[in-house]
Each structure stands twice: as structure tokens, then as C-alpha cells.
Amino acid sequence: MNSPRPPVTEPGFQKLGFRPLYMQVRDMLVQRMVQGVWGPGQVLPSEQDLASELGVSQGTVRKALDELAAQNLVVRRQGRGTFVAEHDEARILFQFFKIVPDTGNPMFPESRILSSERREASTEECLRLGLVPGADVIHVRRVRLLGGKPAIVETVTLPAKIFPGLGDDEIPNNHNLYGLYATEFGVTVAKAIERIKAVILTTEEAAELGVEPGHPALHVDRIARALDGSAVEWRVSLCLTDDHHYHSDLT
Amino acid sequence: MNSPRPPVTEPGFQKLGFRPLYMQVRDMLVQRMVQGVWGPGQVLPSEQDLASELGVSQGTVRKALDELAAQNLVVRRQGRGTFVAEHDEARILFQFFKIVPDTGNPMFPESRILSSERREASTEECLRLGLVPGADVIHVRRVRLLGGKPAIVETVTLPAKIFPGLGDDEIPNNHNLYGLYATEFGVTVAKAIERIKAVILTTEEAAELGVEPGHPALHVDRIARALDGSAVEWRVSLCLTDDHHYHSDLT
DNA sequence: TAGTGGTCTAGACCACTTC
DNA sequence: AAGTGGTCTAGACCACTAG
Numbered sequence: 290m291n292s293p294r295p296p297v298t299e300p301g302f303q304k305l306g307f308r309p310l311y312m313q314v315r316d317m318l319v320q321r322m323v324q325g326v327w328g329p330g331q332v333l334p335s336e337q338d339l340a341s342e343l344g345v346s347q348g349t350v351r352k353a354l355d356e357l358a359a360q361n362l363v364v365r366r367q368g369r370g371t372f373v374a375e376h377d378e379a380r381i382l383f384q385f386f387k388i389v390p391d392t393g394n395p396m397f398p399e400s401r402i403l404s405s406e407r408r409e410a411s412t413e414e415c416l417r418l419g420l421v422p423g424a425d426v427i428h429v430r431r432v433r434l435l436g437g438k439p440a441i442v443e444t445v446t447l448p449a450k451i452f453p454g455l456g457d458d459e460i461p462n463n464h465n466l467y468g469l470y471a472t473e474f475g476v477t478v479a480k481a482i483e484r485i486k487a488v489i490l491t492t493e494e495a496a497e498l499g500v501e502p503g504h505p506a507l508h509v510d511r512i513a514r515a516l517d518g519s520a521v522e523w524r525v526s527l528c529l530t531d532d533h534h535y536h537s538d539l540t
Numbered sequence: 541m542n543s544p545r546p547p548v549t550e551p552g553f554q555k556l557g558f559r560p561l562y563m564q565v566r567d568m569l570v571q572r573m574v575q576g577v578w579g580p581g582q583v584l585p586s587e588q589d590l591a592s593e594l595g596v597s598q599g600t601v602r603k604a605l606d607e608l609a610a611q612n613l614v615v616r617r618q619g620r621g622t623f624v625a626e627h628d629e630a631r632i633l634f635q636f637f638k639i640v641p642d643t644g645n646p647m648f649p650e651s652r653i654l655s656s657e658r659r660e661a662s663t664e665e666c667l668r669l670g671l672v673p674g675a676d677v678i679h680v681r682r683v684r685l686l687g688g689k690p691a692i693v694e695t696v697t698l699p700a701k702i703f704p705g706l707g708d709d710e711i712p713n714n715h716n717l718y719g720l721y722a723t724e725f726g727v728t729v730a731k732a733i734e735r736i737k738a739v740i741l742t743t744e745e746a747a748e749l750g751v752e753p754g755h756p757a758l759h760v761d762r763i764a765r766a767l768d769g770s771a772v773e774w775r776v777s778l779c780l781t782d783d784h785h786y787h788s789d790l791t
Numbered sequence: 792t793a794g795t796g797g798t799c800t801a802g803a804c805c806a807c808t809t810c
Numbered sequence: 811a812a813g814t815g816g817t818c819t820a821g822a823c824c825a826c827t828a829g
Binding site (some may be wrong): 359360361384385387391392416463480481482483484485486487505506507508510528530534535536537538539540 | 576596611612635637638642705731732734736737738739740756757758759761762765779781785787788789790791
């Protein structure tokens with residue numbers, strides 16, 4: 290990558306070390322985003338500049354950037370440039386928030402923090418978040434409102450190590466947490482996996498949501514991962530589905 | 541597309557009629573699959589052959605095929621060729637069947653047909669499937685088993701017009717319906733949208749699944765669409781989530 | 792007008808499969 | 811050895827944005 294003829298296809302290394310150039314470029318770009326060289330919302334160098342810096346053709350840089358755009362890690366804007374993706378409400382709404390009204394358009398929920406505390410991680414929390422035993426976690430419980438009515442109660446568990454100081458101050462209500470992770474802690478949530486079950490609400494849960502005990506709800510268990518693939522959040526949401534549903538695209 | 545210099549960028553048409561060449565190529569390839577020129581599992585002409593037939597460069601054909609591969613409509617195999625995607629169990633499992641065991645690998649369910657009948661579509665069925673009032677539909681009810689135990693009971697509603705003769709004979713148990721649609725009726729399911737809610741099973745539903753009444757379950761409402769975007773199936777599934785969950789990738 | 796991403800081309804060579 | 815898709819390059823031109 291640092292000589293005009295890159296060493297990718299040197300004889301003797303074709304089998305073992307073969308990695309397409311554009312993948313190497315893509316990985317390096319991700320690495321720079323992880324390191325914070327380019328932060329969310331900032332513009333990347335132009336394709337030409339990246340190409341000449343890396344000693345590859347523009348087409349190779351383009352293919353790398355196309356993949357990052359497909360993963361929603363960058364946003365391309367013709368005539369302006371390529372930007373590191375932000376966790377603004379628009380992105381959250383289309384990528385990470387799957388509860389939508391049965392009729393009408395998706396909307397961002399209001400939020401009310403119920404509690405937040407810091408404590409030692411349980412065995413299960415260590416397992417799910419990939420923590421060493423004894424590590425600390427931060428717990429946040431909150432209710433989220435849709436159309437003015439409580440619709441979701443959720444528990445968010447975070448490794449304290451990568452969110453230093455979180456919870457010492459008040460956590461803002463009505464905040465987009467992934468935006469907070471990005472702006473305050475330099476942590477970019479890149480993808481997540483959810484496991485969904487149907488459950489019956491307990492008396493306490495029902496009270497928090499303002500419905501009678503015995504009401505059914507979706508139990509959504511999410512692990513969110515950063516750019517480098519490490520788990521940065523475990524979130525369990527209980528969602529009422531009387532006026533809303535979980536939207537899933539099978540494409 | 542039929543002359544060496546395609547008319548895409550003729551002066552005077554740049555604004556109004558502008559459509560990138562590769563999109564035109566992509567749409568034509570889809571159209572040919574819709575028409576059955578190339579059926580599921582069959583190999584397409586090579587990129588070079590398509591390029592010279594259409595009077596474009598290989599790179600343009602490649603970009604069109606790359607998009608189709610990203611949509612799972614074709615499968616590319618280096619050294620062999622590009623094939624129209626099939627609805628084999630592997631594809632169903634990774635693209636259309638989202639209920640997976642809590643521990644262990646995804647598996648394809650057994651199936652038991654409960655009933656099938658043909659009747660006039662209700663107002664709601666016409667709405668969901670885009671049918672004209674008075675059109676006929678075919679109803680199939682079946683129970684699906686995972687690990688030998690009933691886990692899903694579902695109702696499948698199909699426009700009779702595009703599945704002529706279906707239900708006259710016995711519908712095979714244990715069959716992959718999307719494979720059946722493709723091989724017997726030339727209908728390729730290309731994508732689907734699911735709306736998921738949590739519900740309490742009725743006495744009858746609970747009996748069919750072998751659990752006590754009042755049990756919670758996922759209510760999965762799916763509209764499946766063919767290559768041309770028309771709705772070809774409405775499926776409502778009630779899924780037990782005691783040993784399984786709905787898997788959702790937020791990528 | 793200058794600079795960016797988007798499209799399209801032509802050609803070279805590599806990796807993989809099949810005969 | 812021949813044919814396929816996969817990678818990489820170099821260069822031209824178009825569409826869009828901003829100063």
C-alpha cells in the first residue's frame with residue numbers, strides 16, 4: 290500500500306496472504322474511524338486524495354467506500370463529499386428503532402429515565418458483553434413514550450470502562466443514547482442483533498407501562514456492537530404492541 | 541441499449557430521461573427472470589456475452605449483476621457463472637425463516653397441513669394482497685414443528701389466480717412453500733415485510749400448539765412480494781417463543 | 792468555475808472451475 | 811487449456827454542490 294506496485298500479489302504470497310486491495314483499504318478506513326481520525330459527521334478526504342495517499346487507483350478506493358456506505362458507516366453526497374455517519378434521529382429511526390405505529394409514520398419516542406446506577410457486572414452480563422469478571426457496568430432503566438403514551442420500558446447495561454463518568458451526572462431525558470455514546474465517548478454503534486420473544490408482563494412492568502397485569506408484550510434483547518465488533522451495550526426492551534408493531538424487512 | 545452508443549445521454553434528454561445504464565441493464569435482467577427466460581437455478585450468460593449482446597461494457601453488466609446478487613436474486617460463483625437464485629432450504633433459512641432455537645443452529649421445520657380451501661377474498665384480503673373485489677383466494681392452515689414439538693401455527697392466503705390448481709391435489713406436508721411457488725407456478729418470492737406483535741393465544745390456538753390457553757406468542761404478519769413487486773402471499777404465523785426466538789439483524 | 796462523487800469504458804491480469 | 815467471475819488500473823465524461 291505504500292509502494293506504487295502494492296505487494297499484494299507478490300509471488301509466494303498469493304495463496305497465504307491474499308487479501309484484495311479494496312478490502313485492505315476498507316479496513317484501514319474503518320481503523321481510522323475507530324481511532325477517531327475522522328469523527329461522526331466529518332468529511333473524509335476525496336477519493337482522489339485517498340487514492341494517491343494510499344498508492345491505489347480511485348476505483349479501488351471507490352469500491353472500499355461503496356462497501357462502507359452499504360454498511361451505513363459513511364454517507365456519500367454527490368458534489369459534496371463522503372461523510373462519517375452520525376447517529377442522528379433519522380439514522381436511529383431507519384436503522385435501529387424498529388417499533389413503528391400500525392398506521393402512520395415512524396416517530397422518535399420521548400424518554401423518561403427511571404433510574405441509573407453503577408455496580409459490578411453479574412456473570413450473565415460479563416458473558417453477554419464480553420467483560421472480565423469483576424468489571425463494572427452502568428444500568429439505566431427508562432420508559433419510552435410513543436404518541437404520548439408509555440409503550441416501552443427498557444433496561445440498558447453498559448460496560449463502565451468505555452463510558453467513564455456516565456451516570457455521575459443526570460442522564461438527559463429524551464436523548465438519543467447512540468448519539469450520546471458517539472459525541473461524549475467516541476463510541477460508534479455500527480450494528481446490533483436482536484432476539485425477540487413474546488412474554489406476559491409482570492405486575493411491576495405492567496404498572497410502569499400503565500396497563501393491567503397479564504398484558505402481552507414483545508421482549509426484545511439487543512446486543513449492540515461498535516465499529517471494531519466489541520459489544521458496547523446490552524439492552525432489554527419490553528414493548529407494548531397494541532398500537533405499534535415491530536417492523537422487519539426480509540430483503 | 542441496441543446501438544453501440546446508447547441514447548442515454550443524448551442532448552436534450554439528460555435531465556428528463558436520465559437513467560444510469562447499469563440500472564437499465566439490471567431492470568432488463570429482472571424482467572427476463574420474471575418472464576421465465578432464465579428460471580431458478582439456471583445459469584445466466586457470461587458477463588462478456590451479456591455485455592456484447594446489450595452493447596455495453598463488461599463493467600456495466602457487472603455492476604448490474606452485483607446489485608442483483610446483493611438482493612439475493614442471483615448467486616455468483618467464481619469460475620462457474622452467475623445463477624438465478626433458488627428457494628432451497630438454505631436460502632429460506634437465512635433469508636425468510638427468522639425463528640431460531642435459543643441454543644444451537646437454525647433448522648428447517650417439519651410441517652403438517654391442517655386444512656386448505658378456496659374461497660372468495662374478504663375485503664381485508666383484497667386490500668392486503670392488492671386484489672380486485674370478488675377475486676378468489678386459497679387458504680392453507682398448517683402447524684410447523686421445531687425439534688419435534690409444535691412451535692408455529694400459520695394461515696397462508698394466496699391469490700388463486702396466480703396459483704391455478706393449487707389445493708385441488710393434496711398440498712405436500714413438509715414442503716418448502718416458496719420452492720413450490722417457484723417450481724410449480726413460476727412465482728419467485730423476492731422479498732417480504734413482517735409486522736410483529738405479542739399476543740395471548742386463544743383456547744383453539746393453544747390446543748393446536750399443545751400449550752395451555754393464555755400462553756403468549758409472537759404474531760407475525762407477512763406480505764411476500766414477487767420479483768415485479770406484486771403481493772403473492774399473506775401469511776400470519778403464531779409462534780411460541782419458549783425455546784426459540786425471532787432473530788433480527790440490525791446492520 | 793472548481794471540486795466532489797457517479798457512470799462508463801477498455802484492457803490487463805488473477806483466482807477458480809471444468810474439461 | 812479454456813472459460814468464468816474477481817480485482818485493479820487509467821482515463822473520460824456527467825451530475826451535483828458551493829463559492
